Amino acid sequence: MTYCVGMVLDRGIVLMSDTRTNSGVDNISVFRKMFHWAVPGERIISVMTAGNLATTQSVISRLEERSKTPEERSNSLLELPTMFQVAVETGKLLRETVQDTQSENGEQGKGRFTASMIVAGQIKGMEPRLFMIYPEGNFIEASFDTPFFQIGETKYGRPILIRGYDRNMSFEDAVKLLMVSFDSTLKANLSVGLPLDMMVIERDKYEPAHEQRIEATDEYFLSVSSGWSDALRTAFHSLPNFSFGQPGNG
Amino acid sequence: MTYCVGMVLDRGIVLMSDTRTNSGVDNISVFRKMFHWAVPGERIISVMTAGNLATTQSVISRLEERSKTPEERSNSLLELPTMFQVAVETGKLLRETVQDTQSENGEQGKGRFTASMIVAGQIKGMEPRLFMIYPEGNFIEASFDTPFFQIGETKYGRPILIRGYDRNMSFEDAVKLLMVSFDSTLKANLSVGLPLDMMVIERDKYEPAHEQRIEATDEYFLSVSSGWSDALRTAFHSLPNFSFGQPGNG
Numbered sequence: 432m433t434y435c436v437g438m439v440l441d442r443g444i445v446l447m448s449d450t451r452t453n454s455g456v457d458n459i460s461v462f463r464k465m466f467h468w469a470v471p472g473e474r475i476i477s478v479m480t481a482g483n484l485a486t487t488q489s490v491i492s493r494l495e496e497r498s499k500t501p502e503e504r505s506n507s508l509l510e511l512p513t514m515f516q517v518a519v520e521t522g523k524l525l526r527e528t529v530q531d532t533q534s535e536n537g538e539q540g541k542g543r544f545t546a547s548m549i550v551a552g553q554i555k556g557m558e559p560r561l562f563m564i565y566p567e568g569n570f571i572e573a574s575f576d577t578p579f580f581q582i583g584e585t586k587y588g589r590p591i592l593i594r595g596y597d598r599n600m601s602f603e604d605a606v607k608l609l610m611v612s613f614d615s616t617l618k619a620n621l622s623v624g625l626p627l628d629m630m631v632i633e634r635d636k637y638e639p640a641h642e643q644r645i646e647a648t649d650e651y652f653l654s655v656s657s658g659w660s661d662a663l664r665t666a667f668h669s670l671p672n673f674s675f676g677q678p679g680n681g
Numbered sequence: 682m683t684y685c686v687g688m689v690l691d692r693g694i695v696l697m698s699d700t701r702t703n704s705g706v707d708n709i710s711v712f713r714k715m716f717h718w719a720v721p722g723e724r725i726i727s728v729m730t731a732g733n734l735a736t737t738q739s740v741i742s743r744l745e746e747r748s749k750t751p752e753e754r755s756n757s758l759l760e761l762p763t764m765f766q767v768a769v770e771t772g773k774l775l776r777e778t779v780q781d782t783q784s785e786n787g788e789q790g791k792g793r794f795t796a797s798m799i800v801a802g803q804i805k806g807m808e809p810r811l812f813m814i815y816p817e818g819n820f821i822e823a824s825f826d827t828p829f830f831q832i833g834e835t836k837y838g839r840p841i842l843i844r845g846y847d848r849n850m851s852f853e854d855a856v857k858l859l860m861v862s863f864d865s866t867l868k869a870n871l872s873v874g875l876p877l878d879m880m881v882i883e884r885d886k887y888e889p890a891h892e893q894r895i896e897a898t899d900e901y902f903l904s905v906s907s908g909w910s911d912a913l914r915t916a917f918h919s920l921p922n923f924s925f926g927q928p929g930n931g
Contacts, residue, residue: 586836590865594913607923615840631925641925654921662919663844666912671904673857675881675891 432622433464433481433583436609437549439561439573441598443640444551444632445605447613448479449583451624465628466491468508469638474554476508476517477630481583482546482566486532490524490546514560518550518570526568547582551632559634587619588612602631602641607655610645614656627652682872683714683731683833686859687799689811689823691848693890694801694882695855697863698729699833701874715878716741718758719888724804726758726767727880731833732796732816736782740774740796764810768800768820776818797832801882809884837869838862852881852891857905860895864906877902 435448448465462484467477478494480487496504511517525548533540545566553559561573563580573580579592588611595608606629616623625647633640645652685698698715712734717727728744730737746754761767775798783790795816803809811823813830823830829842845858856879866873875897883890895902 586869587840589869590837590840591913591917593868594910595917603923603925606925607920608917610923611917611920618843619836619839643925651921651923658920659916660844662916663841663913665919666909666916667841667845667858667861669912669915670857670861670908671901673853673860673901675853675856675893 432620434585434588434613434616434620434623435464435479435481435549435582436579436588436592436612437479437551437561437563437573438579438592438596438605438609439559439598440578440600440602440605441634442602443634443636444553444559444561445602445609446477446479446549446551446628446630446632447606447609448628449613449617449623450626450628451622452484453622456621459622459624461624461626463628465630467630467639467642468506470509471638472555473637474509474552475632475637475639476514476550476552476554477632478521479549479551479582480546481548483529483532483544486525486528486544486546487548489528490521490548493524493528494521512554513557514550514552514554514562517552518562518564518572521548521550522564522568522570525564525566529566549580549582553632553634553637555637559632584616584620584623588616591615602633606631610652610655611659614652614659625652682870684835684838684863684866684870684873685714685729685731685799685832686829686838686842686862687729687801687811687813687823688829688842688846688855688859689809689848690828690850690852690855691884692852693884693886694803694809694811695852695859696727696729696799696801696878696880696882697856697859698878699863699867699873700876700878701872702734703872706871709872709874711874711876713878715880717880717889717892718756720759721888722805723887724759724802725882725887725889726764726800726802726804727882728771729799729801729832730796731798733779733782733794736775736778736794736796737798739778740771740798743774743778744771762804763807764800764802764804764812767802768812768814768822771798771800772814772818772820775814775816779816799830799832803882803884803887805887809882834866834870834873838866841865852883856881860902860905861909864902864909875902 469475532544548564550562564570627645631641703709719725782794798814800812814820877895881891
């Protein structure tokens with residue numbers, strides 16, 4: 432499994448992903464699921480991936496044209512004129528990879544090898560944009576009403592995102608919020624695991640404003656993880672107490 | 682969809698279920714998913730259901746032998762000597778109903794019409810017990826390490842249960858905790874809906890200690906629902922603040 436979140440704020444985009452991949456519970460590895468490409472001063476593009484690892488690695492390789500020799504490669508991510516076209520191209524490669532692998536495996540391939548992606552970035556002269564790309568190659572874009580996307584194991588960490596998100600929040604608060612969301616997910620699903628990758632795309636900066644790997648020993652993450660239990664307990668006790676048979680609760 | 686939780690405390694068992702059923706998003710109804718049978722002074726047994734409604738209604742009807750005329754019926758739930766046997770019998774009826782409907786529908790029936798159940802109760806002279814029953818008819822029992830079961834849409838509401846549960850808690854606090862868990866689920870999945878049914882099985886009482894339907898207009902539920910957002914925000918701000926590039930954070 433996987434957990435990745437991309438979140439649009441007024442001041443830019445914050446991305447976080449875990450790094451655990453598993454084939455069954457007895458075959459666990461660490462793989463990077465967050466990638467980025469930058470032309471300093473002109474564009475920054477990041478892709479996060481969830482789903483079949485062979486599929487997602489193939490898409491990333493094809494985006495970079497790694498099947499060609501280095502001098503023959505042209506990375507379309509660095510050349511496409513708009514983020515919309517980046518999403519179209521990524522979606523096309525994803526759909527082709529999923530469909531090819533499925534059809535090569537015939538009846539057994541049906542419904543397998545799927546993956547989804549989050550594409551985020553900004554190209555000079557345009558707004559920062561955030562897309563979620565489906566295995567079918569189509570995609571949706573984040574909006575004022577739906578300002579963040581999750582892929583992978585999305586449910587455990589969603590309630591706190593819904594309650595805690597604020598478009599005006601600082602990057603620091605956004606990272607803190609994401610850490611709480613990831614901690615809830617890590618505690619509930621073994622197949623999502625540390626370390627985490629985090630990146631901040633600051634509006635009009637065109638290079639990673641912050642980029643960090645959060646290891647299992649990270650002191651700040653550990654303080655959030657342990658502090659959140661106490662904080663939740665305090666929050667819980669601050670709610671009005673229930674009593675049986677009170678008026679209107681007959 | 683559905684959301685039901687059964688939770689074992691030192692002083693008894695607390696049960697909560699939603700009441701929304703849907704066949705697509707354009708066909709929504711209210712159906713009771715929590716049932717109970719009591720012999721005052723001797724036993725109390727409750728069943729909560731998730732999954733295919735025709736399947737679960739059929740199982741409940743068969744438990745009560747509603748296919749027979751009233752004078753011929755013998756409700757096995759009121760006669761079986763132990764809660765374990767109640768779980769066995771419920772599981773058997775569930776498996777038969779699922780398998781029969783699947784086989785009657787041939788190829789198209791595969792993997793469909795499934796349901797799962799939570800069985801809770803106490804019979805005099807024995808401990809209160811809580812079981813989760815799978816569509817295959819087998820089941821597991823709650824333990825000291827895993828003292829609550831969820832069925833249906835389990836993920837959104839799970840983190841707060843994990844953090845908030847305490848075996849010694851009062852029934853009132855348990856209901857409050859369940860309301861927070863249900864509120865998080867209701868906010869994230871439209872196919873889980875109010876009203877909620879709540880029941881308390883108090884140890885050695887053999888009849889519902891409390892039983893209540895919580896309507897959408899319930900003042901206490903509304904105060905939890907709105908208060909939890911503020912409480913979470915306060916909890917979030919009580920955590921240490923993140924800062925980029927602090928020592929140990931690269």
